[in-house]
Structure formats: C-alpha cells, structure tokens
Amino acid sequence: MGKYTSGQSHVHPGWRWVGERGLRVATGDATLAHYDVLISRKFTEIEDIILADGSLLLILRQGATVSEGLRTALLAPSADVPATTGKLHEIAVEYGGAVGPDLPALAELAGMDTAAYISSHAAADYVVAFLGFQPGFPYLRGLPAALHAPRRASPRLQVAAGSVAIGGTYTGIYPAGGPGGWQIIGRTASVLFDPQRAAPALLMPGDRVRFVPR
Numbered sequence: 001m002g003k004y005t006s007g008q009s010h011v012h013p014g015w016r017w018v019g020e021r022g023l024r025v026a027t028g029d030a031t032l033a034h035y036d037v038l039i040s041r042k043f044t045e046i047e048d049i050i051l052a053d054g055s056l057l058l059i060l061r062q063g064a065t066v067s068e069g070l071r072t073a074l075l076a077p078s079a080d081v082p083a084t085t086g087k088l089h090e091i092a093v094e095y096g097g098a099v100g101p102d103l104p105a106l107a108e109l110a111g112m113d114t115a116a117y118i119s120s121h122a123a124a125d126y127v128v129a130f131l132g133f134q135p136g137f138p139y140l141r142g143l144p145a146a147l148h149a150p151r152r153a154s155p156r157l158q159v160a161a162g163s164v165a166i167g168g169t170y171t172g173i174y175p176a177g178g179p180g181g182w183q184i185i186g187r188t189a190s191v192l193f194d195p196q197r198a199a200p201a202l203l204m205p206g207d208r209v210r211f212v213p214r
Contacts, residue, residue, distance in 0.1 A: 012075065021047075023058045023066065025074055031056060032129065032206050034074065043070045051130035051205050053139070086128065086206035091173070091190050092214045093122070093164050099187035102152075106166060106183055110146050118213055120144050121185065126171060126209040136175040136193030136201040140209055143171050155181030162188045164211070173203075 016024045027034045031054060038049055038056075045064035050057040060066070095118045096103040107117035126140040143166065151167050156179065159165075163174040165182035174180060175192035192202050203209065 012071070015074075018057065021060045021062065021064075023060065025056045025058065026054060027056055027074075028054050032127065034076075035205055037073050037076075038070075041069070041073060043067065043073075045070060052132070053130065086204065086208055088208045088210070089203060090210050090212050091188050092212045093186040093188045095121075095164075095186035095213055099160070099163070100185040102166075102183040103185045106147070106149050106185060109149055112146075117147070117185075121147060121171070122211045122213050124211075126211075128203045128205050128207045128209065129170070130205055131201060131203070133172075134175050134178065134193070135195075136203070138173055138192070138203040138207075138209070140171040140173075141169075143169055149183055151181045152183060155179055156184075159184060160187060162190065162192070164188060175201075 012025075014026060018024050025034075031051060034056060035049060035051055038046065038058075045060050045067055046058055047061045047064075048059040050059070094100070096114055103114055103117065107114045110117055110120075112120070121144075124142050124144055126142040128138045129141040130139050131137060132139065147166065148169050149166050158177060159174050159180035159182075161174055161177045163180070163184045164186040165172050165174065165180070165184050167182035172182060173188060173190075173192055174182075190202060193200055194202075
C-alpha cells in the first residue's frame with residue numbers, strides 16, 4: 001500500500017492505492033464509459049488516467065485527494081454511465097500472404113476458409129479498449145468469438161510495423177517493428193504512432209475501428 005495523504009483513507013474499500021498518488025479502480029465492462037465521464041468532467045485532482053483491461057489507474061496531482069464528486073462518478077452503476085462514442089477510423093488492411101502468415105492456420109482453427117475468416121474479421125465493429133505494449137498499440141474489443149485464438153507459443157523476434165494481429169479475445173495493430181507473440185493476419189499502411197504529430201497516437205481509448213480489406 002502507498003503512503004496515504006489526507007483524505008485517502010475514505011475511498012472505496014475495493015480500490016487499491018499504487019504508490020502515493022496512483023489509485024487503481026476496478027471498472028469491468030464499464031471501463032471506457034467511466035473513462036469518458038472522467039475526461040468530460042475534468043476533475044482537477046486527476047493528473048493522468050491509464051486504462052487497462054477492466055480497470056483504471058488514476059494518477060492524482062501531488063497533494064490532491066479524492067473529491068466527493070470523483071468518488072460518486074466512480075461508484076455510479078454502469079447503467080447510469082453513458083456509452084462511449086469515439087471517433088470512427090476506417091483502416092485498410094492487406095490480409096494473408098506474406099504479410100499475414102498466421103491467417104491460414106487461424107481460419108482452419110475457426111472452421112472457415114480464409115475468405116470467410118477475412119470477411120468475419122472485417123465485418124466487426126471494434127472499440128479501442130486501451131493502449132499498451134508499444135506506444136499507440138490498440139487493444140481492440142469486438143472480435144467475433146469464432147475468431148478468438150491464443151497467442152503464439154513461440155513469439156516472433158521481429159513483427160513488422162502495421163501488422164494486424166489476434167491475441168486471445170482482442171485484435172491489435174503493431175505501431176512499430178519488434179518482437180511479438182500475437183497471431184499475424186495482415187498489415188496496414190496506416191501509421192499508428194508518430195511522435196511528431198500533435199496527437200502521436202492515431203487511435204485513442206473509446207475510438208471505433210473498421211477494417212477494410214484491400
């Protein structure tokens with residue numbers, strides 16, 4: 001447990017302090033909805049918000065405490081929290097072949113031919129659940145259940161930037177080249193992360209994604 005500042009002991013008993021200023025809040029399926037509320041309300045005690053799978057890590061400003069308004073917002077039932085409505089991105093993808101080496105095996109695992117697999121993957125509407133692993137790497141929620149697949153038993157030493165991949169229940173896109181253990185099904189020319197842009201990450205939590213085969 002981190003060292004408490006004044007007022008920190010009054011937070012919800014299920015929340016956990018991480019260090020002196022980090023508060024981890026379990027949010028389950030309502031993570032993005034709660035994130036939208038916190039961003040829109042602009043709580044002055046919050047310095048940063050880090051999303052993860054089913055939780056939020058709130059970094060409080062030095063010396064700040066959890067206000068009653070913030071506490072109420074975090075405890076709101078998910079039915080009372082508005083659904084997230086982020087920006088829609090259409091991302092062109094070249095599926096299979098040299099840029100999607102795991103596609104045939106995944107299609108066989110799903111009981112489909114490759115054309116049906118591509119069609120199913122591209123027909124889904126995805127939401128950016130959170131970013132991680134690499135700067136700008138999106139964990140995309142919405143992968144059809146039939147396409148769920150485990151990560152590779154042996155990670156590749158080099159995965160190309162722009163690779164579209166499957167990892168468990170998520171689809172992701174590698175912003176940069178490097179090692180990776182997800183199943184690679186295609187590649188996009190879209191630049192997922194550019195530190196020279198005003199907003200370096202192309203996709204942000206809550207944004208929506210549709211893949212367009214080319």
